[in-house]
Amino acid sequence: MSFMNRVNEFESFDFDGYFQSVTTADIETSLNRDHLEPYDLLNLLSKPAQMFLEEMAQKARLITQQYFGRTIGLYAPMYISDYCSNHCTYCGFNTAMNFKRTGFP
Ligand code: SF4
Structure with a gap:
């Protein structure tokens, strides 16, 4: 599924209604999945997920190490x-910010 399909899928989504329906069991299920789907992300962003911050931090650490190993990336x-x-x-560089520019247009 493309990113735009995802955007369209959630364009009229009832986020408030969904967040109110999330249970601690939903959050535990999401935390125990090997591969997270968009609804897992919503579960982990819900208010009851505040009780699982340590578990989410451990999961995030595990996934980060799976993708990148034990590395530190520095960007300049x-x-x-x-x-x-x-x-x-x-960001002050975005074109909508109105100030006298010193670079291109
Ligand atoms: S407006 Fe451009 S420079 Fe600023 S954060 Fe966004 S992408 Fe980066």
């Missing part, structure tokens, strides 16, 4: 302008 982005066509709301 090099910006060659103060203009970015993405619209990350927290």
